[in-house]
Amino acid sequence: MANGRPRPGKKGVATRARILDSAALIFRNKGYAGTRLSDVAAAANTQAGSLYYHFPSREELVEEVLRVGQERTSGFVRRRVAALPGDASDLDRLREAISAHLDCVLEIGDYTAATIRIIGQVPEEIRRRRLHEQREYGEFWRSLVNRAHASGDFRTDLNSSALRMLLLGAINSVPDWFRPRRDGMSTAELKAQVDSLFLDGLAVHRQENRSIDKNLAAIAVAEEKVLRRSREDDTKAEGAQRILDAAAKVFRDKGYAGTRLADVAAASGIQTGSMYYYFRSREHLVVEMVLVAWKRTDDLARLSVDALPADATALDRFSTALTAHLLSVLRNTMYTSALVRILGQIPDKVRDQTVKYQRAYLEYWRGLLEDAMASGEIRTNIDPSVTTMLLTGALNWAVEWYRPDGALSPEDLAGQVATVVFDGVTKIPADRSQSSSPTPV
Structure with missing residues (x-):
């Protein structure tokens, strides 16, 4: 707004901004269904009447949170890229977009996390309008990538x-997961890790053609073992499994705070009272659901790595875990999507019951990565912990955008992921690809 506006107007603008910032935090932590306007007013340190003056309904408030978050990100990134010199290469433009998007995400992290967690929970009309704006931003990124393709x-x-x-x-x-001061890594150093991972890849010896056939063969063996175990394991009653499957969908759609046991019972086709035969409380139910989500992926990754031949390299092992994780995510979409959306919303005392399993799995990944670094197959100038978090974040998010009826099968996408992660997206110079297939890409 113009600087000459009367002071009450400026105060109103400041109040509105404070409400939006507080709303982003509350939506992030409680989901759409679990957020009340009174919660937002308290967080914004404003009277309920003031909040209703700016936003008469929760629907108007959530749409503005989504719009502002998207507008800030899109506008900021576009301006940063536009400010580059006219002779900047297309690769430089993409690199600047990566840097700018990361800066913006860290600056308005509540808006970003809120959007990820609630976009599937808001009314359909709001979602359609916001998805249109997201697609426009996506087209901007697509143009950056396509231009880099065209330029060679x-x-x-x-x-x-x-x-x-x-x-x-x-x-x-x-x-x-990233806290600059606590993690001992600056934002600039994190940017360098992101840039290096996706543009150059992790492998010391980049390839023009990378096969995941060995990975898929091991995963097929592991899947048979997982299926056999599930048939032999009768510890989880059929009714409990049906409830867990229904809970994953309800928690995904309504968030943690917005989900009642009655909602899960209805989705399961049972009486609410029958829920207590299997689960003591909502907290007990969500713990079991989160553990199922982690265990399915953890089991498949570890068993797949174990199924590799004895002469498998450290890189083979890490690549197999990477591929198994993605395929597990895509085959257990409801659980993974629920996990992505509510893990940051559940109370600490509940999350503490699951965090050791999450940490054990991430430690397993980091160990595989460090083994590949020690063997000389993966570059040593990466941070294993940061790389692990970036990769699992990318793979888990696939559940929100991948479409089985699209151009790529799950296995095709897994092959693309392996190429990006190990060989990067930039073209391999001729003098660095002598050991790869001569087939042009």
């Missing part, structure tokens, strides 16, 4: 849509 800076065998969503998924996950 990028590989030509990568699906630009998948590449864009993997990259944004990794960056958008950052506010959930």
Whole structure:
């Protein structure tokens, strides 16, 4: 607004901004159904009447949170890219977009996390309007990638849509785990890690053609073992499994605070009282659901790695875990989506019952990565913990955008992921690809 506006107007603008910032935090932590306007007013340190003056309903408030978050990100990134010199390369423009998007996500992390967690929970009319704006921003990124392709800076065998969503998924996950001061890594250092991971890849010896056939063969063996175990394990009653499956969908759609046991019972087709035969409380139910989500992916990754031949390299092992994780995510979409949306919303005392399993799995990943670094197959100038978080963030986010009826099968997407992660998206110089297939990309 113009600087000459009367002071009451400026105060109103400040109040509105404070309400939006507080609303982003509350929506992030409680989901759409679990957020009350009184919660937002308390967080914004304003009277309920003032909040209703600016936003008469929760629907208007949530749409403005989504709009402002998207507008700030899109406008900021576009301006940063536009400010580059006219002779900047297309690769430089993409690199600047990555840097700017990461800066913006860290600055308005509540807006980003709120959007990820509630976009599937808001009324359909609001979602349609906001998805339209997201697609416009996506087209901006698509144009950056396509121009880099056309200029010869990028590989030509990568699906630009998948590449864009993997990259944004990794960056958008950052506010959930990155704390510059606590983690001992600056934002500039994090940017360098993101840039290096996606543009150059992790492998010491980059390849023009990377096969995941060995990974898929091991995963097929592991899946048979997982199926056999599930048939032999009768510890979880059929009724409990039906409730857990229904709970995953309800928690995904309504968030943690917005989900009642009655909602889950209705979705399960049972009486609410019958729920207590299997689960003591909502907290007990969500703990079991989160553990199922982690265990399915953890089991498949570990068993797949164990199924590799004895002469498998450290890189084979890490690549197999990477592929198994993605395929598990895509085959257990409801659980993974629920996990992505509510893990940051459940109370600490509940999350504490699951966090050790999450940490054990991430430690397993980091160990595989460090083994590949020690063997000389993966570059040593990466941070294993940060790389693990970026990759799992990118893979978990795939559940929100991947479509089985699209151009890529799950296995095709897994191949794309392996190429991006290990060989990067930039074109391999001729003098660095002597050991790869001569088939042009």
